[in-house]
Amino acid sequence: MIRILIADDHTILRDGLKQILSECPDMTVAGEADNGFDALAKVREQDWDVMVLDMAMPGKSGIDLLKQIKSEKPKLPVLILSMQKEDQYAVRSLKAGAAGYLCKDSASADLVQAIRKVAGGGMFISAAVAENLALRLTANAEAPPHTLLTDREYEVFRLIASGMGITAIGEQLHLSVKTISTHKTRIMQKMNFTTSTDLIRYALRHGLIDDNGQATE
Known part of the structure; x- marks a missing residue:
């Protein structure tokens, strides 16, 4: 069973993610957090198989929160959930230790696949982000x-x-x-x-x- 911690400050979004995951017999949402400090506290309290982390929450958030989580629980796979499709933000998250980067607008379609992949030790990137990155690399554009x-x-x-x-x-x-x-x-x-x-x-x-x-x- 994959034990999941969801950290997002929007109750409706958390409820939506839980509804999607409730249909998966091999997964359970065992914890929730609605701000960065609560998320960090729950990471410290228990061991989780996957953490789904919103990058924009009240309190400590963003790359700083991700880095602290990974410094304290380096083996915890963290799947970033974000509205940002700009590839540089995904790259920064992955460099900071994230195991995956999922855009919120594709969460309903890709969430289960993403969680299974990072839980198994793999890496996941949303198609929209991957496409943006590939286009920039193909064009060999100078870094903005x-x-x-x-x-x-x-x-x-x-x-x-x-x-x-x-x-x-x-x-x-x-x-x-x-x-x-x-x-x-x-x-x-x-x-x-x-x-x-x-x-x-x-x-x-x-x-x-x-x-x-x-x-x-």
Whole structure:
């Protein structure tokens, strides 16, 4: 029996995933978490066969949460669940230790296959993400500037692009305003931006935020 921990802050989504998995006799959802701190606590409390992790939750989240989970439970297969189809985000997740990357819009079709694959020691990537990555590699395109940012810089970049201020970003990431300001300066230098407007336009052009200015997860 594959014992699964689902960490996502949306109750409706968790219920939907549980409904899908309830039809699989070899799987059971044995735990749930609705924020990053609760997810980490449950990882510490028990041993799980697979963790399904949303990358955008209240509290500790994203690459930082994934890295901490893998540092404490290196053998735990973590399947990332995200709205983000941009291949660089998947690559960063896999480099941080994820065993798989599943887009939420294909979860109903691919969830069972993805869990079985990572539980068996394999790796899973959503078809949409794999296609984007393959197209970029086939075209042999020069790496876009945002792929050169560190994981933390990339996270700060996307939050700035979504319209969050320095103070709010610091509170969300549990970092000082000075640290966030330093990250912003480095981002602007690396990407050759002059203003935050340049950054937002770039993020829109590359599909890193939607038309309403919200960061795609």
